[in-house]
Amino acid sequence: SGKKTEIQWKGAGATPYSRHADGRAVLRSSVREYLMSEAMYHLGVPTTRALSLSLTGEEVVRDILYSGNPQEEKGAVVIRTAESFLRFGHFELLSAQQEYKTLQDLLDFTIKNYFPEIQSEGNQKYKDFFENVAERTADLMVEWFRVGFVHGVMNTDNMSVLGLTIDYGPFSMMDEYDLNFTSNTTDLPGRRYAFGKQGQIAQWNLWQLANALHPIIKDEKFLEDTLNKFGDYFWKGHDNMLCDKFGFDELRVNDEEFFINWQGLMQEFQLDYTLFFNLLERVGDYDLKDEFEKISYTVLDDKAFSKIKNFINQYELRIQKNKISREESLVLMRKNNPKFTLRNYLLYECIEEIEKGETALLEKLIIALENPYEEKFPKFSAKRPTKYDDVSGCSMLSCSS
Incomplete structure (x- = not known):
């Protein structure tokens, strides 16, 4: 395709961005990211991808629910790929440190390498960049709604400027429909990252990016106008997406x-x-x-x-009222409504098996997630079993990796 591909090791050890953590990852979270990023790719959602998953042979201590009960878990490394892992936070950091020359250099590099559609010059190209990022972000939020994905930790460090789903932590696919559902235990007090708030939080994150880019763009009215347009753009996409899921020919x-x-x-x-x-x-x-x-x-x-x-x-x-036939309506529905989504309870069962050295379920899940619009395994397409309703890791998770 001519596009660049970056490769990242997750869980290989401390880096300058690990803060006070050890930079390690455990098998549990690594299996989740490996499978879910591939599942999202096959669902048609923009995402980073997973190249490999391997055990390190080390034991890593983690407190799964931050309950004061740390335990040893098997260490693992995921090698993940993307055209770029650039995040909102990269630009925020440089702006906060008032490194404006480096910030402009990063903008120029990003536009040149990842936004070939931007052909404008001077200050206009930075404006076009911000508009493009805003639209990609809105489009991604619509896709999350379409498949029922809840990210769980939508801080600006977890937002890709390319509009990719990035950093799979305490995520969940939707079981019972609930706009207030949050998959992250630490998000419970305010449900900031709840399913129904993801578009709103994406807009808030774009405000932070706008603040970071303001020293370069230097046009407050433009930034405010672009951000104010986000809501209309997002909701139009959201409603058109629902039309597709219901098999409607157009929004009426x-x-x-x-x-x-x-x-x-x-x-x-x-x-x-x-x-x-x-x-x-x-x-x-x-x-x-x-x-x-x-x-x-x-x-x-x-x-x-x-x-x-x-x-x-x-x-x-x-x-x-459709102007298309029922068969055409069904084609639209089948294209937008998956038969299989990678539910947390399936990931839980898969991790339990892998920790015992068994891979049969893993192999079946890979087949299922590669064909989400077909029903390869009817058992996997059923609702969550009641025995998993209150099991940690099946309904909600923490950020612990």
């Missing part, structure tokens, strides 16, 4: 109200995000009660089924 009047009603239904009855859309593809081909019981994480009574039936009726009426 009253669709936003329809989406709000859908969100309320999903949260009220704790419906599985991925499985709901898989069911929607087969509307009319199954018994409503039987199938929705299989995708709910709570008990559904007659009142619940009545509400669900009313919503399905609304959906069928909306589908009739």
Whole structure:
């Protein structure tokens, strides 16, 4: 393709950016990053990728839940790749240290090597860069919503200027739909990085990048206008994405109200995000009660089924307004709604097996994640088993690696 590829070792030891930590990683977190980054790639989400995973032969001490109970775990190294690992934080650091010449040099290097579409000169190219980063970031947030990905630690050091998903820590794929769900135990007090807030936090992070670039761009109004446009750009992309997931030909009047009603239904009855859309593809081909019981994480009574039936009726009426055929609508849905997502409980089971020296589940998961829009293993496409509802590592995690 002619693009450069950077290679990074994660877990190989201390670096100048390790702060007071040891720079090591454990098998548990390394397996998670290795598999999830590849899963996101095959889902079509911009991401770093994993090249290899290996044990170091060392024992690494980690306090998994920061509960004062550190334990030894197997050490591991992930070799990951990306066109670039440049983050918002790289630019913030130079600006905070008032190293403005180096900051401008970094901007020039980044634009020259990673943004060939920017052909403008002088100060305009820095403005074009910031606009491009803002749009890539918004597009990435929309993709996270599409597949149900919760990052968990969206600080500016974990934001790629190329719009890639980077630094897989206490992430989670969505099981039951919940806009307030956070996958990070340390995020619980304020749920800053909750699923439904990821677009908002991305915008906040862009404000920090704007502050860092202001000494170079020197146009406060431009930066503010670009940031204020972010919300409209993001929500337009978000609504168009939902249209694709529902099989709508385009966004129409009253669709936003329809989406709000859908969100309320999903949260009220704790419906599985991925499985709901898989069911929607087969509307009319199954018994409503039987199938929705299989995708709910709570008990559904007659009142619940009545509400669900009313919503399905609304959906069928909306589908009739399409200017495309039902088959074309289904093609759109199947392209945007995966059959398989790498749920935390599957990663938990996989890690348990690997620590025993077994790799059968790992091999099956690799096949499944490479074909997420097909149902290779029906068992993996089912909702999270109840036995894992409150198991650490299956619902929520800490930042410990």
